[in-house]
Amino acid sequence: MSVDEKQLDQLKQTLQADDYRMDVDVRGDSADVAIVAGPDACEECLVPKPLMQSMLGPVLGIDPASIRLVYPTDGPGADVTTS
Incomplete structure:
Protein backbone atom coordinates (compact mmCIF):
# COMPACT_ATOMS: atom_id res chain seq x y z
CA MET A 1 0.00 0.00 0.00
CA SER A 2 1.02 3.59 -0.40
CA VAL A 3 0.38 6.80 1.49
CA ASP A 4 -3.03 8.35 0.85
CA GLU A 5 -1.78 11.93 0.46
CA LYS A 6 -5.29 13.41 0.36
CA GLN A 7 -6.33 11.82 3.67
CA LEU A 8 -2.95 12.68 5.21
CA ASP A 9 -3.39 16.33 4.24
CA GLN A 10 -6.90 16.33 5.71
CA LEU A 11 -5.61 14.90 8.98
CA LYS A 12 -2.83 17.48 9.08
CA GLN A 13 -5.36 20.29 8.47
CA THR A 14 -7.57 18.98 11.26
CA LEU A 15 -4.63 19.05 13.66
CA GLN A 16 -3.63 22.52 12.42
CA ALA A 17 -7.04 23.84 13.42
CA ASP A 18 -6.08 22.98 17.03
CA ASP A 19 -2.57 24.49 16.58
CA TYR A 20 -0.71 21.20 16.06
CA ARG A 21 1.73 20.20 13.34
CA MET A 22 2.25 16.60 12.26
CA ASP A 23 5.59 15.49 10.82
CA VAL A 24 5.55 12.13 9.05
CA ASP A 25 8.47 10.04 7.83
CA VAL A 26 7.44 6.73 6.21
CA ARG A 27 10.22 4.22 5.59
CA GLY A 28 9.11 1.00 4.03
CA ASP A 29 6.79 -0.82 6.44
CA SER A 30 7.19 1.63 9.35
CA ALA A 31 6.80 5.32 10.09
CA ASP A 32 7.96 7.95 12.52
CA VAL A 33 5.24 10.47 13.34
CA ALA A 34 5.71 13.49 15.57
CA ILE A 35 2.90 15.78 16.59
CA VAL A 36 4.18 19.18 17.66
CA ALA A 37 2.11 21.67 19.64
CA GLY A 38 1.95 25.35 18.83
CA PRO A 39 1.54 28.03 21.51
CA ASP A 40 -2.27 27.85 21.40
CA ALA A 41 -2.61 24.06 21.27
CA CYS A 42 -5.05 22.31 23.58
CA GLU A 43 -3.44 19.31 25.30
CA GLU A 44 -6.81 17.61 25.81
CA CYS A 45 -7.66 17.91 22.10
CA LEU A 46 -5.42 15.03 21.02
CA VAL A 47 -6.87 11.53 20.94
CA PRO A 48 -5.00 8.78 22.83
CA LYS A 49 -1.93 7.46 21.00
CA PRO A 50 -3.39 4.01 20.17
CA LEU A 51 -6.38 5.69 18.51
CA MET A 52 -4.14 8.06 16.54
CA GLN A 53 -2.03 5.10 15.39
CA SER A 54 -5.16 3.23 14.27
CA MET A 55 -6.25 6.31 12.31
CA LEU A 56 -2.82 6.76 10.72
CA GLY A 57 -2.27 3.12 9.72
CA PRO A 58 -4.65 3.04 6.74
CA VAL A 59 -3.66 6.57 5.69
CA LEU A 60 0.04 5.67 5.67
CA GLY A 61 -0.59 2.21 4.24
CA ILE A 62 1.16 0.40 7.10
CA ASP A 63 0.34 -1.60 10.23
CA GLY A 75 8.86 15.87 26.10
CA PRO A 76 12.50 15.64 25.08
CA GLY A 77 14.09 12.24 25.46
CA ALA A 78 10.75 10.47 25.94
CA ASP A 79 10.29 6.89 24.84
CA VAL A 80 8.52 6.52 21.53
CA THR A 81 5.31 4.51 21.75
CA THR A 82 4.55 1.80 19.23
CA SER A 83 1.29 0.59 20.72
Missing part, protein backbone atom coordinates in the same frame (compact mmCIF):
# COMPACT_ATOMS: atom_id res chain seq x y z
CA PRO A 64 -0.59 0.83 13.05
CA ALA A 65 1.73 -1.11 15.39
CA SER A 66 4.71 -0.10 13.22
CA ILE A 67 4.07 3.63 13.73
CA ARG A 68 6.44 5.26 16.21
CA LEU A 69 4.39 8.16 17.55
CA VAL A 70 5.62 11.08 19.63
CA TYR A 71 3.20 13.50 21.26
CA PRO A 72 4.03 16.98 22.60
CA THR A 73 3.43 15.75 26.14
CA ASP A 74 6.22 13.16 25.74
